[in-house]
Amino acid sequence: MPTAVNASASENGYYGDYGGSFIPEILVPAFEEISKHFEEIRHDETFWQQYCALLTDYSGRPTPLTYAGRLTEHYGRAKIYIKREDLNHTGAHKLNNALGQALLAKRMGKTRIIAETGAGQHGVATATVAAKLGLSATIYMGREDMERQYSNVFWMRRLGAEVVAVDYGSQTLKDAINETLRDWVSSFETTHYVLGTASGAHPFPAMVAFFQSIIGIEAKEQIMRAVGRLPNKVYACVGGGSNALGVFQAFYPHDEVQLVGVEAGGQGKESGNHATRIAYGEGKMGVAQGYKTLFLQDNDGQMKDTYSIAAGLDYVGVSPILADLSERGRVRFAAATDLEVIDALELVMKMEGLIPALESTHAFAGAFQDIAESSKSDIYIINMSGRGDKDIFNIAEGLQDEEWRSFIHRKNKQFENQAR
Incomplete structure (x- = not known):
């Protein structure tokens, strides 16, 4: 149990x-109610055991740490191990937090949960645990993200959740968070807000990191069993920061382990079309959505629009925990562009038979940026926070796959003919 x-x-x-x-x-x-109950469960071994038992019996934990032998041979440098969060039920690390917070909601006597989602994985996880635990659920999602991740919208609705489109602003994650907060203001007596990332007002950053810490606890035990020592570097993509904090925490005390967060470089720094707060040095301290951190802002303090090929990484802020760890030099930040991500995705698929989510592929791309500097005695862990099933439309577009484009046109004609 994390302390x-x-x-x-x-x-x-x-x-x-x-x-x-x-x-x-x-x-x-x-917030007082949540803080009180979170403090209780944080020191409650029985709650932690109940939580882990449900993750085991329902989600399928522990997830494996897979040795990427062909990737390792391809580069001829560091040995690469992949933490397989894609094998969680619902296909990503998001279930770890959604399940923990849903249990907390029931402990507080709530009957309804609400959530924001970007890539849709947190929304699916929230809808899933609501169905499992007998709670009603409402999910807010930016219209732009709904268009990019409609398969997840479909599953949320089939699971019984109400999915509400957010049609203002950039129609992405930050706007979905704002709309979820508006709902909560008028419903908190019966409703718990299952915030999906390690951001927002206290105690949400600590709470999300607590539930996600299972990733690093397992990874540390697994690498010690596999090779008998700690890794040299651990990589994770960073949107808000939940999967990164999940895998990083177990390695905090070990200064010899470098922790690397990889942000969405989008179309590059000079383009302005990215979601990189720290690696490009463009994040400015500000207060929004209940907390103080580094946000992408203009000179007037207005939040900028963000961009990434990965819907789950286009958040305008970053976890305050990660902002502090960066400032103290404990976490190093890098950025991966869309082109680097597509190249990394193709390599991972063809070398290892894995299909990482576009978000997770940023972590692979960041590791591949560094690997030329490594030696054969080095060990890298890459957190594969989710699988890429949800990204098939975006991946096909990024790869400019003409056969896929023809297939979509054919299906569209079939639907048009059926509608006549």
């Missing part, structure tokens, strides 16, 4: 200069 997310966190949820709780007065009782 602390980050030893530098203060009681009011600050991590260095980042974090805190900037919330409307009407939500103070809701």
Whole structure:
């Protein structure tokens, strides 16, 4: 059972200069209730055992740590191991947090859960646990993200959740968060907000990191069994930061292990079309959505639109925990462009028979940027936070697959003919 997310966190949820709780007065009782119950379960071994048992029996944990032999041979450098969060039920790490928070909601006597989602994986996970535990669910998703990830919208609705399109702003994750908060203001007496990433007002960053810490706990035990020592580097993609914090935490005390977060470089720094807060040095400290962190802002403090080929990485802010760890030099940040991600995806598929999500492929691309500097005695762990089934439309577009394009045109004609 994890003991602390980050030893530098203060009681009011600050991590260095980042974090805190900037919330409307009407939500103070809701946050006080969550803080109280989270503090109880954080020290409750029985709750942790119940949580882990459900992850085992329902989600299929522990997920394996797979040795990527052909990738390792291809580069002739560091030995590459892949933490297989894609093998969780629903296909991503998101279920770890959704399940933990849903159990917390039931402990607090809530009958409804709400959530925001970008790539749709957190939405699917939330809809799934709602069905499993007998809760009603409403999921908010930006219209732009719905178009990119409609397969996940389909599954959320089939699982019984209401999916609400957000049609303002950039119609992506930050707007979905805003709309979910609006819902919660008027419904918190019966509703718990299952925030999907390690951001937002205290205690959400600590709580999400707590539930995701199972990833790193397993990975550390698995690499020790496999090779008898710790890795040299651990890689994870970073949108808000939940999967990165999940795999990083177990390695915090070991300074010899370099932790690398890979952000969405999009079309490159100079294009302005990216979601890179730290690696490109463009994030500015600000307060939004209940907490203080580094946001992509213009000179007037307005939040910029973000872009990534991966819908789950186009968030305008970053976890306050990661912002602090970056400032203290404990986590290094890199960026991977869309082109680097597509190249990495093709390589991983053809070399290892794995199809990582576009989000997760950023972590692979970041590791491949570094691997020429490694030696054969080095060990890399890459957190494959999700699988790419959901990305088939985006991947086919990125690969400019003409056969897929022809297939879509044929199916469209079939639907048009059936509608006549």
